[in-house]
Amino acid sequence: MAADATLQQKNQTKSPWGGGRSPFNVSWGKMYMWFFLVSDAFTFSSLLVAYGVMRHRFTGVWPNANDVFTHFPFYEGHVPLAYVGLMTFILIMSSVTMVLAVDAGHRRDNKGVAIWMFLTIVGGLMFVGSQAWEWYNFIGGTELGALKTADGSIYRFPENAPHLHAAHPPEWALISPSQEIITDKALLEEIKRNAVPIHGANLTENEYGHPLFADFFFFITGFHGFHVFSGVVINFIIFLNVLGGVYTRRGHYEQVEKVGLYWHFVDLVWVFVFTFFYLI
Amino acid sequence: MSDHKNETHGGYYTGDIHNQFVEEHYDPKNRSVIWKTFWILLVITIAEVGIAFTSIPMEILRVVFIVLTLVKAYFIVGYFMHLKHETKSLAMSIVLPFILIAYLIVMALTEGVYLHFWDITFF
Numbered sequence: 001m002a003a004d005a006t007l008q009q010k011n012q013t014k015s016p017w018g019g020g021r022s023p024f025n026v027s028w029g030k031m032y033m034w035f036f037l038v039s040d041a042f043t044f045s046s047l048l049v050a051y052g053v054m055r056h057r058f059t060g061v062w063p064n065a066n067d068v069f070t071h072f073p074f075y076e077g078h079v080p081l082a083y084v085g086l087m088t089f090i091l092i093m094s095s096v097t098m099v100l101a102v103d104a105g106h107r108r109d110n111k112g113v114a115i116w117m118f119l120t121i122v123g124g125l126m127f128v129g130s131q132a133w134e135w136y137n138f139i140g141g142t143e144l145g146a147l148k149t150a151d152g153s154i155y156r157f158p159e160n161a162p163h164l165h166a167a168h169p170p171e172w173a174l175i176s177p178s179q180e181i182i183t184d185k186a187l188l189e190e191i192k193r194n195a196v197p198i199h200g201a202n203l204t205e206n207e208y209g210h211p212l213f214a215d216f217f218f219f220i221t222g223f224h225g226f227h228v229f230s231g232v233v234i235n236f237i238i239f240l241n242v243l244g245g246v247y248t249r250r251g252h253y254e255q256v257e258k259v260g261l262y263w264h265f266v267d268l269v270w271v272f273v274f275t276f277f278y279l280i
Numbered sequence: 281m282s283d284h285k286n287e288t289h290g291g292y293y294t295g296d297i298h299n300q301f302v303e304e305h306y307d308p309k310n311r312s313v314i315w316k317t318f319w320i321l322l323v324i325t326i327a328e329v330g331i332a333f334t335s336i337p338m339e340i341l342r343v344v345f346i347v348l349t350l351v352k353a354y355f356i357v358g359y360f361m362h363l364k365h366e367t368k369s370l371a372m373s374i375v376l377p378f379i380l381i382a383y384l385i386v387m388a389l390t391e392g393v394y395l396h397f398w399d400i401t402f403f
């Protein structure tokens with residue numbers, strides 16, 4: 001019996017799963033944050049996969065994001081990708097300030113944590129603001145709008161699709177749902193007779209093309225934007241705690257690490273949204 | 281575990297009801313790693329936006345974009361979220377479940393292509 005007990009004790013000290021310490025060598029709070037993020041990543045993956053399914057289903061009539069998101073503040077022309085590239089830069093930058101806050105926490109530098117947390121919050125607010133502006137432009141749509149026929153097909157004006165317009169500058173033409181230029185007078189007249197003008201995008205119609213594009217855009221970027229917003233709120237609470245010296249008294253800055261994990265996750269999701277909505 | 285507020289070199293006690301001891305090794309080189317990661321992410325993002333305007337066929341670009349996105353994800357998770365320096369068992373229990381997502385992608389997108397041919401055949 002005695003030998004058995006010694007053996008057991010020996011095993012306990014050797015195996016990380018023998019008890020008495022964290023086999024993952026991580027605090028319980030951080031482990032829970034990681035597992036929450038895994039589940040959240042599954043939710044986002046499912047949303048993006050659902051988007052992918054509908055995109056494959058309606059391939060050919062799916063809008064090209066480079067014709068949809070072409071606005072840039074204080075600039076009149078069409079500049080695809082520039083604004084969303086800037087948003088991506090802002091979010092990556094705020095991820096850097098977050099990781100610098102965590103780093104300052106490891107050094108027990110309370111002032112450093114406060115400064116970097118503050119900059120992270122500013123970056124987060126800039127991102128949410130940018131997203132609101134992106135939504136505003138998408139919902140508002142273009143000045144000309146588009147024509148919607150009774151069967152739900154969207155015929156766009158070439159002026160709104162600079163890619164195709166540059167190649168064909170006819171007097172008056174339309175772009176079919178499958179992105180072909182229609183110049184035949186009789187056909188144009190027929191479309192015009194049967195169509196109603198629509199402006200912008202909402203959950204039921206989308207002047208840029210298939211309405212599901214708008215639905216997925218609102219849902220996925222909205223869900224992500226809400227994550228950013230909650231992240232800003234949580235970061236702000238932690239920031240107040242830092243100012244109040246809570247973590248100086250506690251002796252460690254693990255709370256900053258945990259919100260840091262969440263914040264980087266939000267950045268990570270954006271990297272995927274950026275690719276699947278804007279680039280591909 | 282007597283004085284949990286006392287920060288010890290190489291670790292700390294969480295100070296809550298569990299009062300777990302957490303190992304901590306601070307590396308002064310951390311900050312240069314952070315900035316290096318930042319430059320990598322920035323250069324990849326600029327490259328992505330840049331090649332989107334080239335005349336490379338979209339079929340190739342799609343693959344390039346997805347690969348670059350996974351590279352970015354690797355740097356964010358590995359360095360910003362520090363997973364590269366966690367124990368292998370923790371890293372694996374976080375990363376391996378995503379095999380299910382790879383499976384979901386293959387199954388669901390196949391279904392999407394099938395629906396496309398269904399639509400153009402019957403409607």
